[in-house]
Amino acid sequence: MQRDKAALVVGKLSLLARVVKAVAPLAEHLILVDSPDKQHDAISARQALLEPLLADDQALLSRTSLVHDTVWHEGPLAGIQAGLAAAQQVAELAFITSCDVPLLQTSLVELLVDTLICPPPPHEQSQAYDAAIPEIGGQMQPLTAVYRTALAASAAANFAAGNRRVKTWAESLRWLAVNEPALRAADKDLRSLKNINTPNQLHEIESLLERED
Structure with a gap:
């Protein structure tokens, strides 16, 4: 897309x-990683997208910061390294995910951290471990996982x-697999791992959320 x-x-x-709403209850600091073509001088660049959350959490922006990839269109590892480098200044662990998982559940984030x-x-x-990563059907899900910030x-x-x-x-890390039964205990339908890559996936999730909201 x-x-x-x-x-x-x-x-x-x-x-x-939606992603920030799921993570914010557990995080002292929130770090948004944006692409280089969206360089701005402050979190206000993304503030409008978070406005609906501010009514319930006035302190949200004060604990949210914005950093940028250093390269263009080189995949999520560029964003992960930028995010971990920033998070290393304030925390030992970081939950990392993408912005296209609107069904993310706070309970699953908490499970991975714990x-x-x-x-x-x-x-x-x-x-003994560098990361806690969901594993479904023998496949790791490294884009929704908890990492030590020292891995920057x-x-x-x-x-x-x-x-x-x-x-x-x-x-290549010393990673701890969080298996499907444990994941489903926190998120019965594994909604947290459903991302949006196609218009059909967007329509499906949009229809679901409109009914729930």
Whole structure:
């Protein structure tokens, strides 16, 4: 889809606002990563998309910052390295996701964070792992996962070496798979992992959210 997904409105909220709404209850700091062609001097560049949330959370903008990819159209790993580098200044862990998952559930975010902080038996202690990543049908889902912010250098090194695939980078980490039964306990229908890549997917999710809203 050749459109600014963050600005798409489904139901009554932009896609960006829906993702922020799911993450905000658990996050002290929110970092939005934008593309280089949207360079602006402040979070006000995206503020209009978040306006509906401000009535319930006046402090939202004060704990939200905006950073930018350093390159054009080179895939999500560029955004991940920029986000981790910024997050490293304020936190040890970062939940990372894209702006096109409007069904993201706070409960699933919380599960991933808790799993990395305190891995369930028989896993080793938390320090043994770099990330907690959903795994469905044997396939990791690295674009909705929790990472240690110290991985900023690792992501940057992979990118500099020519790797543009998030999965290739994630597979090189010491990652903890969060399996489907655990995921479904937090998000029964795995709605959090449904993203929008086609007009049909947008229409399907838009229809669902309009009924719910």
